Amino acid sequence: MRIGIEAQRLFRPNKHGMDIVALEFIRALQRLSSTHEFYIFVKPDQDDTCLTETTNVHIVRIRAGNYALWEQVFLPYYVRKYRLDVLHCTANTAPLFLKVPLLLTLHDVIFLEKSSQPNTRTLYQRLGVLYRRWVVPRVVERCQKIITVSGYEKKHILERLSLRADQVEVVYNGVSERFFEKPSAVELRAARKRHQLPERYLFFFGNTDPKKNMVNVVKAFGLLAPEMPDLYLVVADTSTRTMKRLLEKIGQERLMERIVVTNYLSADQLPAVYAQATVFLYPSLRESFGLPLLESMACGIPVVTSSVSALPEVAGQAAFYTNPTDPASIKETLKRALLATQERQMNIAAGYRQAALFTWENTARTTLRLYEEVAG
Structure with missing residues (x-):
């Protein structure tokens, strides 16, 4: 044929x-x-x-x-x-x-x-x-x-x-096998240097598409940042110009000093950035699947995602779920993912198993x- x-x-x-x-x-x-x-x-x-x-x-x-x-x-x-x-x-x-x-x-x-x-x-x-x-x-x-x-x-x-x-x-x-393979120490250091990654960071894919929910993510981080002064937000797939415009619009210009914008990351660059994140953040308003959920789980990173659309179908019991329309809810769910040690470890282990199904x-x-x- x-x-x-x-x-x-x-x-x-x-x-x-x-x-x-x-x-x-x-x-x-x-x-x-x-x-x-x-x-x-x-x-x-x-x-x-x-x-x-x-x-x-x-x-x-x-x-x-x-x-x-x-x-x-x-x-x-x-x-x-x-x-x-x-x-x-x-x-x-x-x-x-x-x-x-x-x-x-x-x-x-x-x-x-x-x-x-x-x-x-x-x-x-x-x-x-x-x-x-x-x-x-x-x-x-x-x-x-x-x-x-x-x-x-x-x-x-x-x-x-x-x-x-x-x-x-x-x-x-x-999900590609590359995400199950732990990056080497050399690859991790190179990624940290290349993308100027801080020691502790939330990782998020920014995008101008409204469904990606970048406005509420930034608002939630603005609520969380004063409580965790060593925590940063790393945003891929957007530009510094776009981020600055968003911060001006919501009156959070000072937050830029706690945000790192990496622009586009290729598939080969992603594992080392996922692997060093403290939490992967994916609270979309609407998704038909959500491939980054599985990629981050395969990398051993806890996930905060939305309780709506196809995201629970893909993430199963391996994620921290939040209300994506409420920045306060996103903030509180992030705190759980960061501080609830036992639940965090359970979700990491469940994430490996969930990703392996796909x-x-x-x-x-x-x-x-x-x-x-x-x-x-």
Whole structure:
């Protein structure tokens, strides 16, 4: 069978959720013994060594303009050119006109939901939302199977898009083995120096997307900081400029001296930053999965996360849960994670076990079965 996998943004240097999922899933497919031929469709970019070809996995570079043009015009042409038996689109959207069976990984339908939070998305993020709002309701009608990443998200997809339960399959993400491997002393020192990491810090992924809840995280840290003068907040995936603007907006400019901004961290850099954190903080307002939860658990770090959306489904009994809409609740939960020694150690041990349940090999095997099912 000839299987196409759309991974348009796979080679971009600063990968995020869906890009990382696609990369790890394809790598796991390469490790499986399979007689099928796989064609990975990507857009040329800087990080073109993150995936290498193998005997039955071929990389096809498609040079085109914007995201929509690449997907709606050029991708269908290459599907015909390579005479594919099935196409799997990995990032929420897909071509509207195809003559082969189509699988779509629909990570979430957050873009269809109204939010009471201020719209802090960038222009790029807003255009992406508009594109998904237009394409997704139309393309799901043409899919032989839709994959999503949690039972929670499946429920929302069925409600929002009026689909039958048998049309949507839950396939959990995995966690890379690199996060279970303890970084060496040399790697830890290098990370501390490179990113100017303090001795004790909370680790958090900042983002302009409202669902990441950066405003309430910073407010909670502002409540906690006076009580713990040696504790810092390390924020990845944002900029110093963005952080300063946020602090000015909430009247907490002085807090900047207790915040370290690392900007983007690659997958190879993350383990050493996770491993030296005192607590990993992930109190999102809405997630369909939450891959960083498993990464931090695999690194042996206690996790504070939200009691809403798919986060309890992924974190199980291995996290400290909080109300993400209430900075005071986040602060008190952080204090428990920092000071309740016995509970902290229990959650660390439970975190290792929880993370080990999610493997990319399981993701690949289940998805391969779906390819065979829809292709007949």
